[in-house]
Amino acid sequence: MSGLLALLDDVAAIAKLAATNLDDITSMAAKAGSKTAGVVIDDAAVTPKYVHGLAPKRELPIIWKIAKASFFNKLIILLPIAILLDVYIPWLITPLLMLGGLYLCFEGAEKIYHLLRPHENEIVEADLTVKDPAHLKESRVRGAIKTDFILSAEIMTISLSAIPDGNIWQSAGALAIIAIVITAAVYGVVGLIVKMDDIGLTLSTEKRHGILKAIGRTLVKAMPYVMLVLSVVGTAAMLWVGGSILTHGAHELGWHFPYDSIKHIATLIAQTGALNWLSTAFFDGIIGLSAGLLLIPIVTAVSRSYA
Numbered sequence: 693m694s695g696l697l698a699l700l701d702d703v704a705a706i707a708k709l710a711a712t713n714l715d716d717i718t719s720m721a722a723k724a725g726s727k728t729a730g731v732v733i734d735d736a737a738v739t740p741k742y743v744h745g746l747a748p749k750r751e752l753p754i755i756w757k758i759a760k761a762s763f764f765n766k767l768i769i770l771l772p773i774a775i776l777l778d779v780y781i782p783w784l785i786t787p788l789l790m791l792g793g794l795y796l797c798f799e800g801a802e803k804i805y806h807l808l809r810p811h812e813n814e815i816v817e818a819d820l821t822v823k824d825p826a827h828l829k830e831s832r833v834r835g836a837i838k839t840d841f842i843l844s845a846e847i848m849t850i851s852l853s854a855i856p857d858g859n860i861w862q863s864a865g866a867l868a869i870i871a872i873v874i875t876a877a878v879y880g881v882v883g884l885i886v887k888m889d890d891i892g893l894t895l896s897t898e899k900r901h902g903i904l905k906a907i908g909r910t911l912v913k914a915m916p917y918v919m920l921v922l923s924v925v926g927t928a929a930m931l932w933v934g935g936s937i938l939t940h941g942a943h944e945l946g947w948h949f950p951y952d953s954i955k956h957i958a959t960l961i962a963q964t965g966a967l968n969w970l971s972t973a974f975f976d977g978i979i980g981l982s983a984g985l986l987l988i989p990i991v992t993a994v995s996r997s998y999a
Contacts, residue, residue, distance in 0.1 A: 754836075756883075758840060759879035761840065765840065766871035771871060786853070786944050788849055790941035790942075793936075793980075794987060795934075796933055796980070797934035797981070797987065798987040800934060801980075801984025803923075851867055885915075888915055892910070892915070938950075939951045954972055955972070
């Protein structure tokens with residue numbers, strides 16, 4: 693009997709340890725995942741353009757195909773690479789993170805630059821050469837998966853850098869939770885966004901109740917503004933997150949001036965709270981925009997040389 697009680701005590705202790713580890717992993721995932729907000733917003737803002745102009749029946753299948761590829765990229769490819777980097781060459785994480793930050797800065801600055809100096813949409817230009825709807829679908833999917841892979845790599849790297857030191861299984865578990873939750877959230881929201889106008893049209897039919905018809909018409913009229921707001925917020929988030937990554941990375945590598953200056957100015961504006969955060973984000977965004985604008989002619993020249 694005493695042996696059975698001892699065994700039950702051991703089982704209870706193991707269960708308690710497992711629950712504690714699960715709580716730790718969930719807490720780590722929540723804290724780390726919050727750092728990826730800017731990239732997540734951009735991911736949600738970018739994806740709907742890949743189904744623009746296609747037949748409504750093709751929209752959700754395309755989004756599901758991109759979402760499956762995103763799950764695969766994060767869980768099967770990027771997660772093991774991130775863990776191996778963390779274990780064997782952790783010093784490489786900050787430079788890789790800063791490289792991703794430069795990409796975000798470039799993307800955000802390029803959107804603003806092309807807003808001021810309009811140009812043809814690259815996806816539309818590419819579509820002009822694609823006549824077969826099936827080939828058009830595959831072309832869109834390939835482009836979306838490539839973009840998602842880059843953003844997913846940034847999400848996983850940011851998350852890894854924000855996870856507190858722990859054992860390898862806790863880090864892997866936290867990254868897996870982040871990958872699953874963020875991918876499900878992003879593509880769930882994207883699916884809702886691209887079908888919102890169809891939902892609005894359905895609700896606005898004559899056979900519907902007056903309130904439902906009004907809601908439907910409101911949805912249809914509101915969607916262009918929703919997409920505009922999402923695009924603006926996504927661009928601002930890219931610049932803010934990219935600039936923040938650069939200043940924090942430079943600080944960790946020994947160049948403290950940008951980070952310390954922003955922190956000092958933000959503290960002068962407000963000691964703590966939302967105003968302090970907004971001030972920090974604003975100046976990080978200025979650094980991100982500056983870095984991105986400097987990269988535009990460089991990337992353009994390199995692209996032309998390989999064209």
